[in-house]
Amino acid sequence: MNKIGSIRSLNHMFFPSGGGLDLVSAKFSNEKDCIELIAEGTVNVVKPKKLTFESFGFNYKWNYFRLETYELKKSNVYDDYSEDSIREELTEIAPAVYADHRCFKYNDLNGLPLPDGARPICRFFRGSFVFFQKTSIYNKTPSTYSATHEKMTEPEFRKMIQKAAKLFHKEDTIVDPEIGAELKTVKSTSWKSYSGSISIEEVNMIKKTIELSMKVSKEYELLSETMGDDLSKWYKAEEPEKKKLNEFLNTLGKEELLLIEGVMYAGRDYTISGMVHPLENYIQIYEEGTADNICSKAPLAKYLSAGLKVYR
Template sequence: MAKFAVGQKFGAWELVEKLGEGGNGEVWKVTTDSAEQCAIKLLIRGGVDEPYKRFCREIEALQKLEEFPGIVPLLESHIPEDPKKERPWYRMPLATPYLDTISDKSVHQITADFELLASTLARLHALGICHRDVKPANFLVLNGMVCLSDFGLVKLPKADGLTPERRDVGAKFTIAPEMRRAASSAAGAPADVYSLAKSLWIVLTGVDLGFEGQYDPQSSTVGLSRYLQDSHYLTPLNELLVAATDHAPEERPSAEDFSRRLAEWVRIDTSFEEKIRHQWREISERLFPLGQPSRAQWEDRTQICSVLKLASRVEALNHMFYPTGGGMTLRDADVAPEEGMIQLRIDENMFDLCAPARLIFEPYPGKPEWSYFRLELRQVQSVEDPDSRFEDTSEEVTEIQPGCYVPLTSWFEGEHNGQSLPDSARRVTRFSGGSIVLFSTTSPYNQDTDTYDARHNMVSTDEFRAYIHENAALAS
């Protein structure tokens, strides 16, 4: 049964089209004889009860916030003398649902919108006003600016509480845990921040149902890395969402800090140099939680793989220079089936095999773009000539089963000794002796194409370190 109908009048305004409906109210497009159009919100139920009092509280809040930027303003309101016979209403400008505007927006543009929303909440909180119903459906775009709307659950300073004990308050998929347990006594400002963080996740991922509990960036279903492009450096954003959805309200950032940290993330993520700087620092902190040494080295091949795997997760940090010249990007690193060897994955079907002697990390404090890894290799037996070792070079072979090699011709012929190659067969490159170095893709070393001549392999470890320090000093 319809609660209101097209053609009904409220003041000078005639209902034209229903725009939305909540638990206690409906929003309609309205017009006048002069064809002016606005939106009107009407209370569904009659009588003086909790919904009526909340509706009046909403009008009171909007009247206090006249000319307040960042919210959809109140233009006109009506509170009847007899609420049993007549419904209260208020009028506001027509605005566009925020979710209808985001299809062509970038991640950074959406984040900028949430900076504005957080700033609006911060100014409301400074006045002692808490929204308590922050969710994407309550974001509207007015005059090109994203705004908060629907203050139906607003909490005003020094106002009598309207929420009964044990009643939850908030939107189902963004509600803070304390608003589920004890909304009548819970602090509204931290709950707004929690709901804003959940709303940001919903908008960025397009998953309307949100997620339960605190944000977990490592979750395969919740982590933003599943939904956003690999080019984004997500650590600062992940850390913000973790903090803003903390179960303890007092551990969450303020709305002002939320806005500031969003802006800082965008600044870092849109600057390639800043992104590299922060990624190097992050890797250093994970490798050396007690402080970065002047040099670090690993000799155990399992540890070496763990370190290289960590570096490979950030494509921009691991351009790999071969001992034979040239270079590729490292995608992953694992212990190889062959005794003493590791495998470096370059692409889906490209693998380099080598026997590590040690991995060295050479950090450059203050200039992380000059930091690098150096992987020193042992000599191994040649597949083509099993009686000899080969040095500072490589050979391409066919691995017909883990750790078992035959000449590369078998790969091209698709068979070995008259039998078809198994599905597990792969073409691999085995390196023997020399060293590999890994620099960030934006490093001055990588930007100089002359360095692809394998010069790092023509000098000792200490000589190469001195060479890098000399060039870094000249670049200052």
């Protein structure tokens, strides 16, 4: 799992509950026979059963990993679990000792500050995770974020991806920058220190990105109504609003793209946990700064809007 997380272009993880985040790393959990999947500011506890790699002999972007998990008992921190509950969000106050997730948000445990080392945790009771290349058609199909893989058995899902791979193998031209593709040139290779707020000009640039990405979201919604989970339709779909967003981002320099990316990741953390690091930290840690990476985030407008609230 750590190997998957170490290759940025190949590490996008789809959750059994829906949605997806980039896997960063994995480690043994404080719970017996469990591991933690660290994904973009979240810690996800699962009880692993089987990790499978699937390859179809065509373009490698169709390859994927699938992680199956055993059932994990509920912590019983809450009284209102539904039969359909697949996960629970908690605060870990000591190794494998849990409290309500709101304790971490408000730094409060029965009227007292949380102990050192307390952290937010998400425990998955069951389900499977799949990991795809970021530029894959599967990753770019909005409907797959509704946990398409979890609605199928392992053989059924493999059959669906294999069919799509066979259908498009002659047309596949998307390549991975980390495996030899030429990157688009950028205007600058430098970046400045962001110790405080960002400038008015930078705010306007980010607002323009938000405006364009909101149009992309609406475009996805309309396409989803007619295309559903049909990968063949998504492969050939025209996405003019997404093209406009990509074109705008490619007019920007490296420093500007790094700033947008940093605000995006900060907004993600703020949305998830209500906490952020200094903007400079995000720029140094992620430092990818490409239009493709920014465009690949489905909640881009939401994350950037949240990030602006923090750093303005």
